Amino acid sequence: MNTTYLSLEIKRIVRSPQFTIFTIGMPVAMYLLFGSIFGKLELANGLPADVQTMIKLAAYGASGGALFTGTRVAQERTDGWQRQLRLTPMRGPGYLVVKVLSAMAVALPVLAVLFLAGLATGVEMTAAQWGLVLVSLWLAVLPFAVLGLAIGLFGKGDTVGAVTGALMMPLGMLGGLWIPLEVLPSWMSVVAHFFPTYWLGRVGLEPLAHQGGLGLAVLVLAGWLVVPALIVVRRFRLDTARL
Template sequence: MRAYVRFELRRLARDPRLALFTVLGPVVTYLIFSGLTSGGDRLEGLDAATALMVGLAGYGAVAGVLSVGSLVSQERAVGWLHQLRVTPLPPGHAVVAKALVSTLSGVPSVVAVGIAGRIQHDVELGAGRWIALLLMWVGTVPFALLGLAIGYGLAPQLAQPVNFLAFLGLSVLGGLLVPLTYFPTVLRQLAHALPTYRYAELGWRSVAGRAPTASGLAVLLAWTVVFAAVAAWAYRRSTARR
């Protein structure tokens, strides 16, 4: 499995779309949105510039991780998954390896938006809290599995729009773009059940020096299990057809 992970990492590093979705877009959005806030604004228990930095770092990370789903659907179309199926690599290991590589595509966004926050708004965090923020990549696991489920389960013509709709819906409703403060009560309650909000919550609490909540971790774990099961099923189904 390690050889397959190295192979996928090399492919990912050569993909120019990684910089577009996970670096340029989130950084520009952060610079625009954070410039509209005043110095005294508070969001998620943090000053607005820091809270938006974490939210948009998560936004870019989710975008990068989910974009892998579109690539998977293209691999299916050219028969790559069928070739992979006849190798000794078990289906479960193939899904796990692909998901692991996918999560790493979220790291550039966290780094880039963090640098933008430090330069643009002089966001001050201790070394430990910057490291804790970098560990947000661990929280991208459910989104990596969702992207794989879409890529394995749908044709390329459908995977891309479904991927985009899933990303946009989860990002907006999960509070990555619009703070929950501005949500009505019903949508606020919905957001707490979504993996995107709980993912960003990891970052917000890490930056504030607080431990993750048990409920937040439980929600992320539940979505991870669901998406893992769907991704494994879609992988077996997609390779069995050919």
């Protein structure tokens, strides 16, 4: 893996205005809105609504940041950048690893900013709980990084951003990350189980709620990791074979 290329990729993402506005700014604004609406309302899992809202919108922001990796990959395919990279010592697996790692790196500042917003608005957790939730969410974002890469390898530079943005809406709303499922119709709780974002939220809440089912959540997310990874490998081989 080329660490120099990885460093440049991360800097390029972080300096992007879209990263600041949409990946960080929007989840923070949503947290401030929904957190003020639900306040300290105690939910069925025993957690105050503001704690759960912060964790789930941190999950939403981090997964969105990872998923939008695909927009950069699609643009590079459109611009012929992947073709240029084949003239360098970097090999295909190294390119894919850099993209996934850069997506994971992007998720960290998103989580940090949402947690700072939570602290500023009075969210209370122990130091150990803050750390466990942060690490749990960050590791659980990996499937979204790979899924974003798969989308980028199939999409075009001028359309994949809109496709990804449209995808994030149902992932957030129907996956139960925007509004606590406890205050929504019961059928939405059933629908939410079919979205990977629901299981991402479950992983993030487990250090506090202790609802059980962590193994199932990890298993489901592993499935969402393995299947897109196989698609990525297959698609990338076909792309490079045509170059």
